[in-house]
Amino acid sequence: MVKKTLVLGASLKPQRYSNFAINRLIDSGHEVVAFGLREGEVGGINIDTNLMPYQEIHTVTLYLNPSRQKPFYDYVIALQPRRIIFNPGTENPEFQNILKQHNIYFEEACTLVLLSTNQY
Template identity: 40%
Template structure:
């Protein structure tokens, strides 16, 4: 699969350049990935249209990378499972045993890792 065919959804996308979610989007862009930023309040981030919720994504997601803490993430557990991403990356600070258990039950692969490091080291 080429990078342009690899669809990455970034939950917790941010327009603020200092935020890791924004750095992730920019790095994914540099590597040619197809990206869907997800945030309820923004319409555009890094010149990309923003989707306001996971259930509004209408194409297959190969990687869902998380930049939302467990308190805001856990109410979205069912949406995450229903999205059926190929894999989910829990970036530092997003870890949730509740969601990880639901992903296990659904047979969805997940990792606790840093997307930025994975991309920069060729592990993405």
């Protein structure tokens, strides 16, 4: 099943986990959209620097530390994703409580591990 995924905190730097994740998601056949601080392209995917009104987002995978997530709370909730993945280092009890209030499923996991073990 293709799961349209927003990589929030995408980086152009090839050594960053968000960059790895974009490429692995593409390789696994998922549709990918990405938001980051710098415009560019990773694996043929444009990184948006403006928050876009993406439609039918299944998963938001976070690559922002908790202190950088707060400005995105309302945006992520408005996308009505089916799942949020808090990758290692992004765990955020405040945001998780807000997601619970909006009945949005979340998990603390690693997107790369989920993909490599066919659990994505």
